[in-house]
Amino acid sequence: MEPIDRRGFMKSMAGTAALTGSELAAASEQPSGRPVFLATWPFGKSANERAAEVYHRGGSLMDAVEKGINVVEDDPAVMSVGYGGLPNAEGVVELDAAIMDGTRHRAGSVCNLHMIKNPISVARQVIEKTRHTTMAGDGAFQFAMKLGFQPQQLLTPASLKRWLEWKTNPNRQTFWLNPTENHDTIGLVATDGEGHMAAGCSTSGLAWKIPGRVADSSLVGCGVYADDRAGGASATGDGDIMTNYCTSVTIVQLMASGASPQEACEEILRHMVRTDPSNRSAQAAVIAMSNRGETGAVCMNPQFRLRYALWKDGASQLLDGKVLYD
Numbered sequence: 001m002e003p004i005d006r007r008g009f010m011k012s013m014a015g016t017a018a019l020t021g022s023e024l025a026a027a028s029e030q031p032s033g034r035p036v037f038l039a040t041w042p043f044g045k046s047a048n049e050r051a052a053e054v055y056h057r058g059g060s061l062m063d064a065v066e067k068g069i070n071v072v073e074d075d076p077a078v079m080s081v082g083y084g085g086l087p088n089a090e091g092v093v094e095l096d097a098a099i100m101d102g103t104r105h106r107a108g109s110v111c112n113l114h115m116i117k118n119p120i121s122v123a124r125q126v127i128e129k130t131r132h133t134t135m136a137g138d139g140a141f142q143f144a145m146k147l148g149f150q151p152q153q154l155l156t157p158a159s160l161k162r163w164l165e166w167k168t169n170p171n172r173q174t175f176w177l178n179p180t181e182n183h184d185t186i187g188l189v190a191t192d193g194e195g196h197m198a199a200g201c202s203t204s205g206l207a208w209k210i211p212g213r214v215a216d217s218s219l220v221g222c223g224v225y226a227d228d229r230a231g232g233a234s235a236t237g238d239g240d241i242m243t244n245y246c247t248s249v250t251i252v253q254l255m256a257s258g259a260s261p262q263e264a265c266e267e268i269l270r271h272m273v274r275t276d277p278s279n280r281s282a283q284a285a286v287i288a289m290s291n292r293g294e295t296g297a298v299c300m301n302p303q304f305r306l307r308y309a310l311w312k313d314g315a316s317q318l319l320d321g322k323v324l325y326d
Contacts, residue, residue: 034193036293037064037311040236040285041184043072043081044309045318051190052311061198062101062124065190069097069120069202072186076156080184083117084156085204088211091163093154095119095204096218101127102197102226102291109218111136115151116144120202123218133220137212166208185217187224187234189289197291199224199232199248205239215239221249230256231290233264237283237304245272251288261288261296262322269300269324280325287321297321 035055037048051068055061073082080086087093097119098109108126111134113119122144126135135143145151155163187201201224203217216223216239223239225248226232233251235242242248247268254264265286272279285299285306299306299321306321 031191031193031195031292034293034313035061035064035191035311036193036289036295037068037188037190037309038287038289038295038297039068039188039309040186040234040287040306042307042309042318043075043078044186044188045311045316046075047071047186047188048309048311049316051188052316055190055192061190061192061196062099065099065188065198065200066120066124068188068190069099069186069200070118073118073120073202076158078186079159079162080204080207081186081202082119082204083152083154084159085154086159086207087155087163087204088209088213090211091155091160091167092211093159093204094209094211094213095154095202096214097123097200097202098218098220098224099123099127099200100198100220100224100226100232102199102228102232105227107133107220107224109134109220110140110144111214111218112212113137113140113144115141115154116149117152117154118149120200122147122149123200134218136214163208185223185234185236185239187236187287189224189226189232189234189287191232191289191291191293193293195228195291197226197228197232197289199226199234201234201236203239216242216247219243221246223248225249225252227252227256228291231261231288233261233286233288235284235286236306237285237300241272241279241282241284247286251286255288255290261290261294262298263296264288265296265298266322266324269298272300273325285321298324301325 051064076084100107
């Protein structure tokens with residue numbers, strides 16, 4: 001795919017709404033007939049495997065995405081998601097998550113959720129139980145409590161130790177300086193093989209972030225997006241940058257305009273660099289899947305290499321995303 005200039009890029013964004021019926025039909029023809037699950041990072045492998053198990057036991061595609069992400073949220077060894085996630089600057093674990101049904105074109109998300117280790121499940125209930133899309137802070141917590149979610153301490157001994165070490169270091173790095181702590185998101189994109197799409201993501205966000213900070217993971221179209229007409233996408237890395245570019249919806253719209261998932265992933269990162277050359281050194285990576293089960297994955301630079309997981313045709317594997325700028 002040839003790089004497009006700014007005018008061409010903006011036209012591709014607007015073009016999705018003007019696609020003809022025949023173009024939309026062409027975009028969704030020849031589905032694989034088999035489910036495919038695509039997830040960020042090595043821990044996405046267990047998420048994909050759980051998602052495939054749930055789906056093959058009769059669960060819906062949304063069930064599969066939710067339960068797959070739960071695996072990572074429940075794992076205290078993953079210190080950037082759910083239980084055991086590294087806290088904000090005040091020592092409080094704040095969780096963000098979003099999930100989207102590409103068939104109904106409905107999304108649910110939660111921001112700054114405290115004391116509930118499975119924010120993706122609360123986000124799912126925003127879709128199923130309300131007319132809202134996003135709930136935040138204490139309101140999201142009270143909503144979860146009403147639905148029977150159990151509050152618990154999300155700091156583990158390991159994550160508490162990390163926070164105390166950071167807090168007592170007079171030369172500590174903070175959000176204001178240039179944080180370098182791990183803040184990788186679990187993003188999962190799925191198709192049932194019949195053209196239906198779903199996607200979700202969950203994170204504890206930047207370690208030591210300013211309390212109340214919200215980035216891309218819980219913002220629909222930024223950290224995650226799904227649309228049966230074209231496909232789905234998810235982003236990982238510096239969530240503030242991803243938010244500024246509405247990364248995931250842009251990828252899906254590029255696919256709707258004819259780009260392959262790989263081409264669309266590469267184009268959004270190139271666009272980031274064209275608008276701000278300093279983004280070439282950013283922590284940025286994206287994954288995408290078409291409604292035909294084709295996939296794409298790319299990271300911005302070798303300092304933030306993307307190792308991603310793919311479950312397809314019964315095989316679960318880890319793969320390396322393309323490095324765009326050496």
